[in-house]
Amino acid sequence: MGITELIGEIITLSIMAIALGMDAFSLGLGMGMIRLRLKQVFYIGITIGIFHVIMPLLGIGLGRMISVHFSGIASYIGGALLLILGLQMVVSSFKSGQQTLVTPIGFGLIIFALSVSLDSFSVGLSLGIFGARTAVAIFLFGFFSMVLTWVGLLLGRKVQTWLGSYGEALGGSILLAFGLKLLLPF
Template sequence: MHLFDIIVMAIGLAMDASAVSMAAAASGYAKNRRAVFRLAFHFGLFQFMMPVIGWLLGTGFVSYVRAVDHWIAFALLAFVGGRMVREGIAGPGDGLHRDPSKGLTMVMLSFATSIDALAIGLGLAVMDINIWYPSALIGIITCAMSVAAIGIGKRVGAAFGSRMEIVGGIILIGLGLKILIPSLFWGA
């Protein structure tokens, strides 16, 4: 997997965390540096850990699925991307009622926004790609995008949160097609 592909995948995965970060800032919860650090650090950490967990789970049965690995990677990316698009179109729910940068709420949000990365880790295992470099890049990009989203959320508000999720979903579906199409036509 090329660096460009990893960066595009990382940006797509970071959209959920960015949308949550932006909403938190727009709601007035990311007022100080500690809250900004907690949000960005936890989102980045979970986005780093979840692909590793998915990869570890996936490496045990790679030899059984090598013939259909491109279909598995496409299905996982399309599923995750489709879910992100659907949630983005549905728009925000009731809003945030608790400070999302503290306690169990922070852990639950970090886990929820990184479930997609677990599926990506599984897909990377199926494609026999070493997980450490992509996973580190996913975590770093998520952290950076969360900080940027908080800055935007403070200035602009939550108006673009669901749109970011749609863009992230489209990016993941496109990456899935980029994996599938060469395998179908050129056997790559």
């Protein structure tokens, strides 16, 4: 693999990581409105970042096992998963009345981080099918989700609700585009 291919893969994975992190960002915006202390903001971001490393890692491992058995249709499976995930994110961003029922403290923080990172499991599954670089992918997923969670929480303290659902819709749109790219080679 040449340097330009490596750079291209890193850019692609970074865009996917940002798209996944937009979900954490938009949820962080909403959660930031409950006026958390900065120490809580720090721990929430770290926890969500850790879960965005663990979940795609599990997905990548399972995706690689699937690709061994279904190599002929692996790209279609991965593309379809990204399409479904992106569509789900876009649709859920326009549903009104979504409230976080779990407080981001203790066990509630674990439940919250797990729910925010479930989509990264699916993306990890797709990446495992395509054989993406595991270390680069999980680092980028964890880093961007952590940073975007912090930004969302801190911004949520300032601006209330003017961007929340649009951030998740943008992230879903990016995943939809990647799913289409995988299904329709052009």
